[in-house]
Amino acid sequence: MGVISTSSTGQLNPIPDCYIRAENYYINMYVLPSITDGKQANYNSENGMGRTQPFLTYDQSSLRTIGWTCTFISYDAESTARNFGYLRILEASVYPRRDPANVVPFVPPVVMSIRCGDLLANSGAELNVVLTSYSVQFPTDQVWNSDYNVARYLPAKFDVSLSFNVVYDSRYLPGADRILLLGA
Numbered sequence: 001m002g003v004i005s006t007s008s009t010g011q012l013n014p015i016p017d018c019y020i021r022a023e024n025y026y027i028n029m030y031v032l033p034s035i036t037d038g039k040q041a042n043y044n045s046e047n048g049m050g051r052t053q054p055f056l057t058y059d060q061s062s063l064r065t066i067g068w069t070c071t072f073i074s075y076d077a078e079s080t081a082r083n084f085g086y087l088r089i090l091e092a093s094v095y096p097r098r099d100p101a102n103v104v105p106f107v108p109p110v111v112m113s114i115r116c117g118d119l120l121a122n123s124g125a126e127l128n129v130v131l132t133s134y135s136v137q138f139p140t141d142q143v144w145n146s147d148y149n150v151a152r153y154l155p156a157k158f159d160v161s162l163s164f165n166v167v168y169d170s171r172y173l174p175g176a177d178r179i180l181l182l183g184a
Helices: 077-092 176-182
Strands: 018-022 025-028 034-038 041-046 055-061 065-073 112-116 127-137 144-147 152-155 157-166
Touching: 018 077, 025 077, 065 077, 077 127, 077 152, 077 157, 152 157
Parallel strands: none
Antiparallel strands: 018 025, 018 112, 034 065, 041 055, 065 157, 112 127, 127 157, 144 152
């Protein structure tokens, strides 16, 4: 049986296995995200004596970049509070963190994990990423929810565009064989 997208009262249900994780915080997707996935191989153009055309030599690969646009919909106090929390987690994920040991002034932002079924990695694996940028625009052509007691305003629907770079444990850097076998 398929996944039911709404409850009997019309509230959105989270999509199983489609989320962003920042340490112990999960940002569940209630609407399918728009996802882009890109990577390129870089080659050097080499000239040779007597050749009519240069030949290419492999140099390196660029970073694998994932674009992920989340749509957040607020329809009651609970969903509004949840979406505020999700937004704050995403915003915080591009800032350095305080060193808990107070040895250095700060530590890098958190390494996150993303998953949307087997779209980005096979076998239910999470893909480790760093958030390099986020962009949110609060549309004025939407109905806004408000909680006047705490001065909290949020549009009923808004998108957050995210850009991630995929990161790997240095012991398990991917090659073509790993991508073909494991999908990650």
